[in-house]
Amino acid sequence: MYFIRRILFAIPLLLVISALAFTLVHLAPGGPFDSERKPASPIVEQNIKAKYHLDEPVWKQYGRYLGDLLHGDFGASLKYQNHSINDIIAQGLPVSMLLGGLAFCIAIGVGIPLGFLAAVRRGGWQDYGGSFAALLAVCVPSFVIAPFLILIFAMKLKWLPVGLWITPWHMVLPSITLGAYFIGKVARILREGMLEAAQSEFVTAARAKGLGETALLLKHALRIALLPVVSYSGPMLADLLTGSFVVENIFQIPGIGVFLVNSSLNLDYTVVVSLSLLYAILLIGLNLAVDFAYTLMDPRVKYE
């Protein structure tokens, strides 16, 4: 019941978000055609504006946009001419989602063992080494990691291609670059969670009953320590799946992240609003999934 109400509540939320994004981009000075060559005459400019209905008041444009959206049509891009936004999303989103999904797997697959090890060997070299690696991964920006990886694995060792998105081999370096930051985050969150769980009463109780240390950590402590990681992975996955400008730009990957940034810079109104909406849908959906997963993982959590 609670979740049905949440889903119903998401609809007005999405409406407000789209309206906000719409007003935001329209408030910005300039327009999508400012960087073009000056049109031959004011009449030509007028015609271009009329074609995309930019001469109408903003609320009317918004109404038209929503109307098209109801028919499953995101409208036309103002900047990438003759491309509908449906095309852009259909081409870019699967690529970005694959890249983001791989990065997510790397972040979880490396981050959780790293954080677990650091917490279990607290104060030992594993803790310092792991925490230092996590800190490094969080601090170094991806546009520094990417050239480094390219230099080593593509230029010197020639194991992997430099860029593009063709075979699975092309996916290795971008996924690592994108995942690195989140490896660090996940490892730190899990370490904190483990340390906290290790002090809680149910762990002491289990230990008092004579449960072995390994079973204790894996079965009892880890299960609770994973909760903060799960709640972090909702927004993290939404971020990853909608693409990353830096990684897509450096590796020349035809994803959606480049579009989001470029269209915000170009004030490509319809593309910005559509991609923002896409991000919001993903985020709301994933947060819902996270809360649902919570009820499964921790029986103490109840929503009403």
Added chain:
Amino acid sequence: MSELQHLSPGQRAWRRFQKNRPAMLSAWYLVLLLAVIVGWPLLLKICGGDFARMHGPDELSDAQFAPPSFQHWFGTDLHGRDLFSRVISGAQISLIVGIFGAAVSLVIGVSWGAIAGYAGGRLDATLMRIVDILYSLPTIVFVIVIVTTFGEMLKQSEIVRHSAAAGGVLRIALLFVGLGAVSWLTMARIIRGQVLSLRSRAFVEASRTLGAGTPRILLRHIIPNIFGVAITYTALTLPAIILYESFLSFLALGCSPRWQAGAR
């Protein structure tokens, strides 16, 4: 014990901090870093002459791509500029943007969260729905629109036309307003949660029974108690803002030394 009784909570915290070796080491490291960042440009100015011409962050020379040496600790770049100086001058901007951006997010986040948590009811719901909505908007769109909008206004304003230096300062101010404006959301959520649990605690109730008004309770009891959480989260926000600023620079929306020097 008898000695401790004369100390205020602040002094006790300071004692504890001094006993913690990693904390003291980090503190000294930060002080040293700050000294280098502030001191290096001063040194350049004081020495002047050949030394400044050799090491100034904007001084061109024929020594392209020189490897690190005694003269150029980090080597030189494409235009023969000293990389050490460029790193320092970049660090200045990052630090300023980071500190002020974190301060903006601290002020907005704490007041927003404290008001929502303390007021409760409809006001709480409204304030937190606004946070939810802003959360669901991709940050990058928000930042780009803010920075380009105000950047465009800046370019056309009178002050920038007259003085390029003022333009540089305003440009940095713009960056931390933009970055602070998107990073207060998590802070507001955390603070609200804290205030919500503090509001019904016994000492707050006691203070209210004794006739304390809302402002007094907020200032005397709530704010001091959420201070620890707020500081911890600010410490996490600061590097995040610096990282974000570097990303904006990657998009050419950030702040370059050339901008400061006054090229329009």
